Amino acid sequence: MEKEIDGEVEREKQRVPDTPVEVLVELLIKANNIAASTGNMPEELKSHLQKAVDIAGGLDDYLDKITTQESEPLAELYKKTISHDWDHVHKEGKTLFRLPKECITGHVEGQTLKMLIHMSKAKRVLEIGMFTGYGALSMAEGLPEDGLLIACEIEPYLKDFAQPFFDKSPHGKKITVKTGSAMATLKELAAAGEQFDMVFIDADKNNYINYYNFILENNLLRMQGVICVDNSLFKGKVYLGDTTDGSGLALREFNQFVADDPRVEQVIIPLRDGISVIRRVPLAAESSHGQSKIRDDEVFRGINGRPILDRMRLDGKVAYVTGAGQGIGRAFAHALGEAGAKIAVVDLDPDRAEAVCEELFLKGINAFSITADISKSDDVQRMIDSIVSKWGTIHIACNNAGINMNSASEDTSLEEWDRTFNVNLRGTFMCCQAAGRVMLKQGYGKIINTASMASLIVPHPQKQLSYNASKAGVVKLTQTLGTEWIDRGVRVNCISPGIVDTPLIHSESLRPLVQRWLSDIPAGRLAQVTDLQAAVVFLACDASDYMTGHNLVIEGGQSLW
Ligand code: NAD
Numbered sequence: 001m002e003k004e005i006d007g008e009v010e011r012e013k014q015r016v017p018d019t020p021v022e023v024l025v026e027l028l029i030k031a032n033n034i035a036a037s038t039g040n041m042p043e044e045l046k047s048h049l050q051k052a053v054d055i056a057g058g059l060d061d062y063l064d065k066i067t068t069q070e071s072e073p074l075a076e077l078y079k080k081t082i083s084h085d086w087d088h089v090h091k092e093g094k095t096l097f098r099l100p101k102e103c104i105t106g107h108v109e110g111q112t113l114k115m116l117i118h119m120s121k122a123k124r125v126l127e128i129g130m131f132t133g134y135g136a137l138s139m140a141e142g143l144p145e146d147g148l149l150i151a152c153e154i155e156p157y158l159k160d161f162a163q164p165f166f167d168k169s170p171h172g173k174k175i176t177v178k179t180g181s182a183m184a185t186l187k188e189l190a191a192a193g194e195q196f197d198m199v200f201i202d203a204d205k206n207n208y209i210n211y212y213n214f215i216l217e218n219n220l221l222r223m224q225g226v227i228c229v230d231n232s233l234f235k236g237k238v239y240l241g242d243t244t245d246g247s248g249l250a251l252r253e254f255n256q257f258v259a260d261d262p263r264v265e266q267v268i269i270p271l272r273d274g275i276s277v278i279r280r281v282p283l284a285a286e287s288s289h290g291q292s293k294i295r296d297d298e299v300f301r302g303i304n305g306r307p308i309l310d311r312m313r314l315d316g317k318v319a320y321v322t323g324a325g326q327g328i329g330r331a332f333a334h335a336l337g338e339a340g341a342k343i344a345v346v347d348l349d350p351d352r353a354e355a356v357c358e359e360l361f362l363k364g365i366n367a368f369s370i371t372a373d374i375s376k377s378d379d380v381q382r383m384i385d386s387i388v389s390k391w392g393t394i395h396i397a398c399n400n401a402g403i404n405m406n407s408a409s410e411d412t413s414l415e416e417w418d419r420t421f422n423v424n425l426r427g428t429f430m431c432c433q434a435a436g437r438v439m440l441k442q443g444y445g446k447i448i449n450t451a452s453m454a455s456l457i458v459p460h461p462q463k464q465l466s467y468n469a470s471k472a473g474v475v476k477l478t479q480t481l482g483t484e485w486i487d488r489g490v491r492v493n494c495i496s497p498g499i500v501d502t503p504l505i506h507s508e509s510l511r512p513l514v515q516r517w518l519s520d521i522p523a524g525r526l527a528q529v530t531d532l533q534a535a536v537v538f539l540a541c542d543a544s545d546y547m548t549g550h551n552l553v554i555e556g557g558q559s560l561w
Pocket of ligand 1: 327347349375400402403427451496497500501502
């Protein structure tokens with residue numbers, strides 16, 4: 001609470017208790033005062049009462065102190081909201097309702113909502129009942145940069161009040177306020193086929209049940225989304241026997257309705273005035289559709305109950321990427337790590353490998369670096385052994401390291417030919433074989449080699465015979481191993497990038513050719529390393545288990561022209 005604001009200390013003292021804990025504290029203080037002024041009270045009772053006052057009375061302040069502090073724009077919005085004369089505004093006819101400042105979502109609840117947004121990885125949020133936007137801005141802070149929060153607010157005055165604060169925050173641009181009846185807005189959103197990852201309901205209590213039903217019946221909540229409902233404990237009135245208060249009774253009915261609803265699961269977090277967190281049970285099909293024509297199979301439920309994007313995760317998997325110190329390999333290491341795998345970062349250059357490890361570690365991805373020259377058999381075996389001794393196994397082998405040298409074929413030296421083949425083909429074979437032995441023994445593995453579009457076409461005008469031939473070899477190696485090992489659980493595939501904007505093509509001889517290449521690429525641009533990331537995750541995950549010996553070409557259409 002902002003105690004420095006003029007007059008606010010006084011107003012804080014006069015505050016009506018607004019949560020079960022605040023009501024409890026008020027009652028305990030009264031009881032404690034009575035006990036203190038009553039002569040023959042047993043000391044033990046007084047001591048228990050004092051302890052109860054200390055525990056209940058200290059809770060909110062402690063949560064406030066220990067919860068991550070709010071941002072500047074939120075702090076300012078809070079101050080402005082609680083010091084605003086809402087009664088006066090209402091008397092002047094600027095708001096339809098008399099708005100109590102207690103409506104504001106405070107610091108601890110705001111940070112809780114922001115945390116829920118992070119935890120549920122929500123990108124699109126719907127808020128029903130915005131008030132001055134404290135909750136909206138807290139949630140927006142938790143959204144990714146391209147996230148969106150639509151706030152429904154009946155009072156146009158509140159939109160005008162909140163907007164300048166949104167404008168001051170870098171997260172405010174994620175918020176769109178729609179004024180008018182929330183139900184009308186919900187209908188409009190449903191008609192447009194909109195869906196949300198999280199819906200926060202904090203509006204007129206009598207309508208909670210209607211909003212909730214409308215959201216579920218019209219698929220406004222996406223499959224794994226959550227609905228959060230504010231004030232669901234309503235000062236304890238939802239469970240007190242003598243409640244006559246209309247909102248308390250409405251919330252009691254709402255809570256019971258949700259508890260009995262087979263479409264969802266719910267918990268109430270007893271924070272402030274209670275936040276219900278309600279999750280759609282993904283497949284309550286039988287109960288909601290009765291004798292319908294739904295085919296309850298793996299297509300409907302997902303394999304092992306996992307929907308497709310979950311099946312593309314790599315949690316718990318052990319991967320290595322060669323040539324991961326820069327370029328395509330670095331992007332592969334990040335992608336596999338983001339999808340959940342632990343990564344051994346392998347490169348000829350120890351500093352590059354170590355730097356990529358640090359990047360991964362900063363993102364919460366377990367990684368370690370290995371310095372190895374994959375054209376040397378001892379190095380390859382040492383690489384495999386050190387991964388197995390550290391992490392016990394290898395699930396994903398990403399054999400990506402490669403080199404490219406240019407010369408006219410009539411001038412290509414045997415040294416260039418041998419160096420290229422030693423890294424690109426012999427090295428890739430040695431990695432496949434050493435990793436394959438581990439994988440065949442465990443009956444599971446995913447090998448992904450980096451070939452090149454040069455395996456299909458002859459890129460020009462640069463002259464790179466040994467490169468082209470070595471990469472064609474990588475494809476045949478992949479096809480052969482892919483068919484030889486599939487029945488023992490090891491899939492071998494390769495990715496053939498077109499021309500990728502990496503240090504490899506920034507050599508003096510290649511740089512002048514970029515304009516020429518662009519005219520050969522239907523996509524009109526070179527590939528970025530990020531264009532290749534989804535492919536490596538796909539080939540590494542269980543969802544691609546039926547693919548083997550495949551050459552996945554990603555070249556913006558270049559090989560088709
Ligand atoms: P890059 O030169 O930017 O990076 C390659 C990395 O591999 C470097 O960090 C290097 O130190 C490491 N490396 C080289 N030889 C090694 C060896 N013997 N042992 C261990 N590490 C070694 O290259 P890039 O563009 O990221 O290419 C990666 C792979 O993609 C290569 O196989 C390349 O042939 C292939 N590829 C690249 C392009 C492109 O346009 N860049 C296109 C198609 C295919």
